[in-house]
Amino acid sequence: MLEITKINRSFGARQVLTDVSFDVPGGRITGFVGRNGAGKTTTMRIVLGVLTADSGEVRLNGALLTPADRRRFGYMPEERGLYPKMPVAEQLVYLARLHGLSQRAARHNTTDLLAKLELSDRAGDKVETLSLGNQQRAQIAAALVHDPQALILDEPFSGLDPLAVDVVLSVLRERAAAGVPVLFSSHQLDIVEQLCDDLVIIADGTIRAAGPRDELRDRYAGTTYQATFGTDAGWLRDQPGITVTDFDGPNVIFDAGSPEAAQSVLAAAVARGPVLSFSPRRPRLAEIFKEVIQ
Amino acid sequence: MTTTPAATSSLTAPAATPGLSFGQAVRLIAEREIVTRLRSRAFQVSTGIMLLAALAGVIAGGALGGRASTTTVAMVGDVAAVQQASGLAVRHVDSLAEATTLVRAGTVDAAVVADRSSPAGIRIIADESSPDALVAALSVKPDVSLLDPPRIPSGLRYAAAFGFALIFLMSSATFGGTIAQSVVEEKQTRIVEILISAISTRTLLTGKILGNSLLAFAQVVVTGAFAVIGLSVTGESATLSLLGAPIAWFVIFFVIGFVLLASMFAAAASLVSRQEDIQATVTPVTMLVMIPYFLVIFFHDNSLVLTIMSYVPFSAAVGMPLRIFLAEASWWEPLLSLLILIAGTIGVIIVAAKIYGNALLRTGAKISVREALRSSGVD
Numbered sequence: 258m259l260e261i262t263k264i265n266r267s268f269g270a271r272q273v274l275t276d277v278s279f280d281v282p283g284g285r286i287t288g289f290v291g292r293n294g295a296g297k298t299t300t301m302r303i304v305l306g307v308l309t310a311d312s313g314e315v316r317l318n319g320a321l322l323t324p325a326d327r328r329r330f331g332y333m334p335e336e337r338g339l340y341p342k343m344p345v346a347e348q349l350v351y352l353a354r355l356h357g358l359s360q361r362a363a364r365h366n367t368t369d370l371l372a373k374l375e376l377s378d379r380a381g382d383k384v385e386t387l388s389l390g391n392q393q394r395a396q397i398a399a400a401l402v403h404d405p406q407a408l409i410l411d412e413p414f415s416g417l418d419p420l421a422v423d424v425v426l427s428v429l430r431e432r433a434a435a436g437v438p439v440l441f442s443s444h445q446l447d448i449v450e451q452l453c454d455d456l457v458i459i460a461d462g463t464i465r466a467a468g469p470r471d472e473l474r475d476r477y478a479g480t481t482y483q484a485t486f487g488t489d490a491g492w493l494r495d496q497p498g499i500t501v502t503d504f505d506g507p508n509v510i511f512d513a514g515s516p517e518a519a520q521s522v523l524a525a526a527v528a529r530g531p532v533l534s535f536s537p538r539r540p541r542l543a544e545i546f547k548e549v550i551q
Numbered sequence: 552m553t554t555t556p557a558a559t560s561s562l563t564a565p566a567a568t569p570g571l572s573f574g575q576a577v578r579l580i581a582e583r584e585i586v587t588r589l590r591s592r593a594f595q596v597s598t599g600i601m602l603l604a605a606l607a608g609v610i611a612g613g614a615l616g617g618r619a620s621t622t623t624v625a626m627v628g629d630v631a632a633v634q635q636a637s638g639l640a641v642r643h644v645d646s647l648a649e650a651t652t653l654v655r656a657g658t659v660d661a662a663v664v665a666d667r668s669s670p671a672g673i674r675i676i677a678d679e680s681s682p683d684a685l686v687a688a689l690s691v692k693p694d695v696s697l698l699d700p701p702r703i704p705s706g707l708r709y710a711a712a713f714g715f716a717l718i719f720l721m722s723s724a725t726f727g728g729t730i731a732q733s734v735v736e737e738k739q740t741r742i743v744e745i746l747i748s749a750i751s752t753r754t755l756l757t758g759k760i761l762g763n764s765l766l767a768f769a770q771v772v773v774t775g776a777f778a779v780i781g782l783s784v785t786g787e788s789a790t791l792s793l794l795g796a797p798i799a800w801f802v803i804f805f806v807i808g809f810v811l812l813a814s815m816f817a818a819a820a821s822l823v824s825r826q827e828d829i830q831a832t833v834t835p836v837t838m839l840v841m842i843p844y845f846l847v848i849f850f851h852d853n854s855l856v857l858t859i860m861s862y863v864p865f866s867a868a869v870g871m872p873l874r875i876f877l878a879e880a881s882w883w884e885p886l887l888s889l890l891i892l893i894a895g896t897i898g899v900i901i902v903a904a905k906i907y908g909n910a911l912l913r914t915g916a917k918i919s920v921r922e923a924l925r926s927s928g929v930d
Contacts, residue, residue, distance in 0.1 A: 324751070336744065340736070340742055355746065355750055400745075
């Protein structure tokens with residue numbers, strides 16, 4: 258588990274991170290969401306030691322991170338890049354060795370990874386001669402080639418073609434399944450919602466919400482319910498204290514104001530006829546996001 | 552999207568991965584710099600040109616310097632002075648008219664006849680210009696005793712000054728430019744962020760400087776070897792013995808002076824994010840390389856300027872070996888100058904490492920040195 262505790266950082270007079278704290282549990286995928294400039298990249302750079310924090314600490318499995326720990330992290334920066342004139346395989350071996358692997362282990366991992374990413378036949382080619390899609394795969398390989406203990410990926414899906422998205426998804430899941438903490442940032446909320454187990458929402462340099470995805474959805478469900486009746490639900494609009502937000506024949510979404518009021522609605526509905534479904538409405542990530550960043 | 556254990560384990564390296572020491576990381580980086588450079592066509596061509604130039608320079612110098620000139624002279628009758636003079640090819644002729652014809656035809660350089668009306672007792676007849684060498688050979692000269700004879704002929708003095716300065720200029724400009732480009736390449740392609748997530752900026756900077764310095768050093772040594780081979784092939788071993796100590800000092804000063812310049816090139820280049828902007832920050836450093844070059848060419852016989860130059864870190868690599876070659880430096884002077892150079896280099900490395908470390912992640916417009924020294928602000 259990666260623990261980030263009370264990180265502060267300012268650039269000159271501008272405070273960009275204020276008491277940022279959250280956990281990235283091993284074996285789970287954590288999505289890091291926020292607008293551009295909210296502090297995602299700065300936070301990730303601090304976790305990786307590329308930037309230093311003004312205060313606060315980062316721990317891995319309870320111990321403060323050392324440069325040796327960080328060397329075993331896998332990082333995919335938002336700004337992609339490899340040496341354009343260096344052959345793919347040679348470059349991956351070089352990066353793996355900089356991360357502390359022996360020559361043999363570096364070669365072994367490079368060969369495996371290239372095969373997995375279907376790049377084996379381009380191993381000896383310069384990066385600049387690869388197609389954009391293959392360059393993206395090489396970039397993913399660069400983050401994974403040293404068999405990282407933790408993965409930090411900044412916007413790993415931006416600019417990826419659909420095939421590469423699948424590759425990244427499978428790789429992230431595989432890494433998480435192996436017990437590695439995986440943190441990735443994104444502004445594509447639908448992908449985050451679909452993929453991640455845990456969520457961290459940041460705005461203006463402060464953490465607005467953090468925790469397991471489903472827990473967060475429950476927490477922000479409020480007193481909104483959705484129901485499907487056997488007959489037209491139009492009568493609900495005349496109930497005192499009930500706000501109908503969406504209505505289409507037998508389907509209705511409404512804010513009851515309190516759980517008790519919701520129970521009264523249910524009782525009234527059952528008295529009128531069949532009730533096919535009745536449940537609290539879990540908000541989508543985009544809705545939670547809109548709510549918490551205000 | 553399968554999550555099979557087999558796929559996972561296939562990526563797993565041996566559990567106990569040996570750590571990477573500072574030295575090992577520096578070596579890896581230096582190695583990459585060297586291999587990349589050796590593969591580059593531009594480097595191969597420029598090295599070839601430098602070697603050929605060194606060889607050609609030595610051979611041409613030997614051919615020009617070693618040409619022994621003989622003057623052919625037509626002599627009417629017997630002239631004692633001509634018979635005693637050396638370096639003359641004498642041709643006996645019977646009459647003044649015959650001698651004049653030979654001079655006009657260019658068969659001989661001049662004619663010498665006895666002439667009682669001349670104070671020297673002889674007259675020289677030449678075609679268009681006065682044959683100075685012959686006049687000198689036939690003149691009676693008083694003996695001169697020099698209290699402080701110069702050991703080095705002025706032509707050689709100039710050649711040595713020019714040679715040291717040229718090698719320093721070529722290597723510094725070539726490899727300084729290479730370091731600058733390689734720093735900007737890493738910044739422009741953004742791979743630098745991956746690199747410094749694995750190693751410190753200090754390690755990266757050290758590796759880059761070491762790799763390029765080793766290459767520059769190797770190039771100078773090979774060029775020097777070519778010059779030495781050239782000198783011994785053309786039989787200029789006397790020159791060689793004069794140059795031995797200065798060349799050794801030059802190498803020592805060059806190595807340290809190059810590290811100094813390399814650090815400055817790296818720091819200057821880290822201030823920009825695109826190859827197109829590189830000239831703006833690298834030019835001032837290039838000027839620091841050019842200054843010793845021009846000072847040497849213009850002031851190679853001005854001992855005050857040379858003395859000052861031999862202590863200024865940027866020009867010591869050229870100035871001090873030259874003064875040693877000219878036997879103008881006391882034994883302690885190169886040592887003092889070396890100390891100043893080392894201290895200056897350490898100081899520059901500290902400042903350069905700070906600029907480099909702070910500027911690496913800042914992309915976009917050019918950053919000022921003051922900004923880079925103040926903070927590593929990244930947006």
